[in-house]
Amino acid sequence: MALDKVGIAKRIAQELRDGWYVNLGIGIPTLVANFVPQDITVEFQSENGILGMGPFPFDGEEDADLINAGKQTVTLMPGASIFDSATSFAMIRGQHVQLTVLGAMEVSQDGDIANWKIPGRMVKGMGGAMDLVASAENIIVAMMHTNKKGESKLLPSCSLPLTGVGCVTRIITNLAALEIKNGAFHLLERAPGVSVEEIKAATAGELVVPENVPEMKID
Amino acid sequence: MALDKVGIAKRIAQELRDGWYVNLGIGIPTLVANFVPQDITVEFQSENGILGMGPFPFDGEEDADLINAGKQTVTLMPGASIFDSATSFAMIRGQHVQLTVLGAMEVSQDGDIANWKIPGRMVKGMGGAMDLVASAENIIVAMMHTNKKGESKLLPSCSLPLTGVGCVTRIITNLAALEIKNGAFHLLERAPGVSVEEIKAATAGELVVPENVPEMKID
Amino acid sequence: MAINKVVAGAQEATTGIEDGMTLMLGGFGLCGIPENCIAEMVKMNVTGITCISNNAGVDDFGLGLLLQKKQIKKMVSSYVGENDEFERQMLSGELEVDLIPQGSLAERCRAGGAGIPAFFTPAGYGTEIAEGKEVREFNGKPHILESALTADFAIVKAWKGDTAGNLVFKATARNFNPMMAMAGKITIAEVEELVEEGELDPNTIHTPGIFVQRIFQGTGYEKRIEQRTVRQKG
Amino acid sequence: MAINKVVAGAQEATTGIEDGMTLMLGGFGLCGIPENCIAEMVKMNVTGITCISNNAGVDDFGLGLLLQKKQIKKMVSSYVGENDEFERQMLSGELEVDLIPQGSLAERCRAGGAGIPAFFTPAGYGTEIAEGKEVREFNGKPHILESALTADFAIVKAWKGDTAGNLVFKATARNFNPMMAMAGKITIAEVEELVEEGELDPNTIHTPGIFVQRIFQGTGYEKRIEQRTVRQKG
Numbered sequence: 001m002a003l004d005k006v007g008i009a010k011r012i013a014q015e016l017r018d019g020w021y022v023n024l025g026i027g028i029p030t031l032v033a034n035f036v037p038q039d040i041t042v043e044f045q046s047e048n049g050i051l052g053m054g055p056f057p058f059d060g061e062e063d064a065d066l067i068n069a070g071k072q073t074v075t076l077m078p079g080a081s082i083f084d085s086a087t088s089f090a091m092i093r094g095q096h097v098q099l100t101v102l103g104a105m106e107v108s109q110d111g112d113i114a115n116w117k118i119p120g121r122m123v124k125g126m127g128g129a130m131d132l133v134a135s136a137e138n139i140i141v142a143m144m145h146t147n148k149k150g151e152s153k154l155l156p157s158c159s160l161p162l163t164g165v166g167c168v169t170r171i172i173t174n175l176a177a178l179e180i181k182n183g184a185f186h187l188l189e190r191a192p193g194v195s196v197e198e199i200k201a202a203t204a205g206e207l208v209v210p211e212n213v214p215e216m217k218i219d
Numbered sequence: 220m221a222l223d224k225v226g227i228a229k230r231i232a233q234e235l236r237d238g239w240y241v242n243l244g245i246g247i248p249t250l251v252a253n254f255v256p257q258d259i260t261v262e263f264q265s266e267n268g269i270l271g272m273g274p275f276p277f278d279g280e281e282d283a284d285l286i287n288a289g290k291q292t293v294t295l296m297p298g299a300s301i302f303d304s305a306t307s308f309a310m311i312r313g314q315h316v317q318l319t320v321l322g323a324m325e326v327s328q329d330g331d332i333a334n335w336k337i338p339g340r341m342v343k344g345m346g347g348a349m350d351l352v353a354s355a356e357n358i359i360v361a362m363m364h365t366n367k368k369g370e371s372k373l374l375p376s377c378s379l380p381l382t383g384v385g386c387v388t389r390i391i392t393n394l395a396a397l398e399i400k401n402g403a404f405h406l407l408e409r410a411p412g413v414s415v416e417e418i419k420a421a422t423a424g425e426l427v428v429p430e431n432v433p434e435m436k437i438d
Numbered sequence: 439m440a441i442n443k444v445v446a447g448a449q450e451a452t453t454g455i456e457d458g459m460t461l462m463l464g465g466f467g468l469c470g471i472p473e474n475c476i477a478e479m480v481k482m483n484v485t486g487i488t489c490i491s492n493n494a495g496v497d498d499f500g501l502g503l504l505l506q507k508k509q510i511k512k513m514v515s516s517y518v519g520e521n522d523e524f525e526r527q528m529l530s531g532e533l534e535v536d537l538i539p540q541g542s543l544a545e546r547c548r549a550g551g552a553g554i555p556a557f558f559t560p561a562g563y564g565t566e567i568a569e570g571k572e573v574r575e576f577n578g579k580p581h582i583l584e585s586a587l588t589a590d591f592a593i594v595k596a597w598k599g600d601t602a603g604n605l606v607f608k609a610t611a612r613n614f615n616p617m618m619a620m621a622g623k624i625t626i627a628e629v630e631e632l633v634e635e636g637e638l639d640p641n642t643i644h645t646p647g648i649f650v651q652r653i654f655q656g657t658g659y660e661k662r663i664e665q666r667t668v669r670q671k672g
Numbered sequence: 673m674a675i676n677k678v679v680a681g682a683q684e685a686t687t688g689i690e691d692g693m694t695l696m697l698g699g700f701g702l703c704g705i706p707e708n709c710i711a712e713m714v715k716m717n718v719t720g721i722t723c724i725s726n727n728a729g730v731d732d733f734g735l736g737l738l739l740q741k742k743q744i745k746k747m748v749s750s751y752v753g754e755n756d757e758f759e760r761q762m763l764s765g766e767l768e769v770d771l772i773p774q775g776s777l778a779e780r781c782r783a784g785g786a787g788i789p790a791f792f793t794p795a796g797y798g799t800e801i802a803e804g805k806e807v808r809e810f811n812g813k814p815h816i817l818e819s820a821l822t823a824d825f826a827i828v829k830a831w832k833g834d835t836a837g838n839l840v841f842k843a844t845a846r847n848f849n850p851m852m853a854m855a856g857k858i859t860i861a862e863v864e865e866l867v868e869e870g871e872l873d874p875n876t877i878h879t880p881g882i883f884v885q886r887i888f889q890g891t892g893y894e895k896r897i898e899q900r901t902v903r904q905k906g
Binding site for chain 2: 799843
């Protein structure tokens with residue numbers, strides 16, 4: 001059975017490492033914060049100026065002056081810090097943030113990502129995405145394997161305007177976990193109950209399939 | 220009678236304008252802070268990270284963590300702020316500081332200044348002087364008109380390694396107040412009792428002397 | 439005594455803002471926006487303005503109020519969603535939009551205030567943002583040259599301020615405000631609480647007063663929440 | 673819980689510092705220098721180091737202690753007066769010295785930490801500092817291209833710090849410390865007072881913990897005054 005959004009978030013949480021600072025994009029990535037393994041410590045960075053972002057506030061305790069980059073009311077963890085946008089992106093650009101998780105409309109087998117603009121449609125802007133993908137050492141894309149029309153989002157090359165080039169290192173979709181290297185998607189794991197054939201069929205770009213493709217372990 | 224260092228500082232203080240932020244270099248410039256006209260407000264910036272620098276502390280109240288750019292113990296005025304060195308030079312480079320007063324070994328009639336290095340002698344470094352002279356809109360040089368050998372320090376061109384080019388707008392010496400424009404020193408005022416002839420004799424660069432050269436008014 | 443920057447209110451503070459000017463406005467979403475000055479600019483009906491602001495407000499609040507009255511000619515932002523009137527004007531061509539990566543926007547404002555005319559950044563390399571920009575490799579990685587941004591007026595909102603123009607921001611209402619304060623030819627700060635010089639700890643000031651030319655205590659802050667997200671106790 | 677950066681003391685903090693490395697050391701004169709780590713480096717006798725530090729200490733304190741033992745190969749500074757041993761080694765050619773305008777030094781450290789490989793500044797144009805550097809005119813004014821500085825280790829001194837590595841500096845002991853903290857591959861912070869996470873106000877932190885890899889509470893701070901200047905009461 002393909003993963004739902006929560007399943008994707010749970011699988012991404014397995015990629016977290018102790019001591020990492022992590023920036024989570026809007027949507028599925030935000031859910032990752034709920035599934036941090038109990039034996040590790042990570043801190044969440046929000047590019048509008050938080051390190052050590054905590055969960056949503058309790059009802060009635062929300063503060064208009066304390067939001068995340070998705071403009072949602074949030075809280076601070078003990079040890080948190082606040083800073084301006086220039087300092088925030090100094091952290092990002094200077095590679096002090098170890099991991100960025102974000103959504104995408106398309107990813108190419110060379111690691112290019114497109115997630116901000118569809119020609120002819122209203123363009124809302126790239127926000128911090130271009131800075132994030134240009135800098136982070138580890139970039140995980142969280143997305144559905146195919147779009148609403150059933151077309152693959154893992155392509156030989158992106159058709160949409162790019163957000164960044166050669167930057168995505170890992171993709172977690174509803175069907176699979178994949179690594180990008182040497183100009184190809186490398187299949188790492190299958191979603192529970194999903195066959196290699198299904199993944200092959202849903203992947204338009206070059207897919208390297210090892211002899212053994214383990215099934216994801218999702219609690 | 221030529222001015223002494225205090226006299227030079229007093230004359231420079233007459234150049235201050237209400238609402239200006241001012242950076243004072245080491246030596247004579249530092250003395251200017253003692254003679255701010257009572258009817259104006261200025262704030263002193265120290266490039267190691269102070270805005271609103273106050274006088275030396277009272278004996279016994281000095282704080283090793285609160286020094287000026289000359290490494291002297293100082294105090295803060297009400298409304299002062301503290302910041303890091305990058306922010307301090309952002310203020311300077313960004314022309315938020317209206318006036319810089321500093322000493323010099325040589326000044327040329329084009330406004331070049333040399334004040335940091337004598338070939339063959341121990342070089343201590345330029346500190347913040349190059350940033351200050353490259354950026355300030357108003358740069359007043361405070362110095363003796365001649366060096367210890369009696370040679371003019373106001374030259375057609377500097378012989379020593381430069382600190383900045385075409386930046387000095389005004390010079391206050393023990394003998395005179397001068398403006399630099401159109402590639403020449405323009406005599407503005409004589410020190411009390413000093414003749415135009417004496418100033419001419421002590422100035423190696425091109426000196427423009429108006430018909431009337433008033434005497435400085437120093438309290 | 440420190441240099442006094444106090445003006446009576448939004449009207450005096452915004453004096454000199456004219457049609458066609460370039461303005462920077464602090465804030466991220468509706469968080470930390472200069473509500474009083476925006477209201478005043480709606481009232482004075484200044485038009486043809488170029489707004490440098492990370493976002494464009496929502497339909498009926500923030501910069502959306504200026505958009506409603508078609509006072510804005512051009513938006514320079516990183517993200518402009520959540521605003522139907524914005525979308526309409528943009529798609530009809532009435533409104534020019536210059537989209538800039540958020541980190542580059544922040545750094546370009548800081549650079550403008552810091553006397554750094556240009557700097558290299560990896561953000562946007564290989565994308566349409568890089569078109570027409572110089573590309574140079576450093577440490578084996580391509581970077582693009584970005585230029586400084588400045589404004590005729592920068593308008594920021596702080597939590598506390600003193601008569602000397604020193605500012606302290608609260609939580610994430612800080613965002614773009616400090617850099618924009620640096621980059622305005624004239625910087626206006628509206629604050630929730632204006633105190634006397636000497637009342638703020640010099641060690642904890644976010645924006646030194648040198649960057650602020652006019653300051654006043656604002657009134658009636660709505661501080662609207664754009665995405666109210668909460669969890670339940672227990 | 674935040675990421676814990678606490679190490680036992682100077683010895684553990686300086687583990688991994690090796691001969692020939694490039695180090696950044698915070699401080700301005702003797703103000704805000706990492707006294708404990710300097711003492712430890714004297715003890716461990718690391719040699720051939722390149723020190724990026726605004727100043728070089730005095731003969732018997734600060735970096736002067738490392739100079740005495742000839743542990744420093746090269747100084748990268750803006751001002752190096754007040755140190756006879758420094759002068760002797762420099763004039764004899766034992767010590768390399770790279771002098772950099774103070775503002776460019778500060779900005780180059782910030783750039784190193786902020787992922788900005790190079791930027792334009794007017795400082796030093798037309799002087800020997802500009803030799804070999806690209807010159808470009810912006811707004812009619814010539815600027816030179818300066819590159820980022822980074823270090824194998826950055827060693828900073830703060831007033832207070834918490835277990836998460838967040839730092840607060842006191843008065844002008846802040847100086848170069850925040851930018852250097854950003855620019856170290858590994859950043860060591862020694863603090864006068866180490867507190868638990870949550871004890872520092874998130875809104876008043878000068879250096880966020882992300883920039884600090886190791887933190888410890890130092891001991892026996894001498895905090896020597898270089899130029900004791902006072903006035904008399906009355």
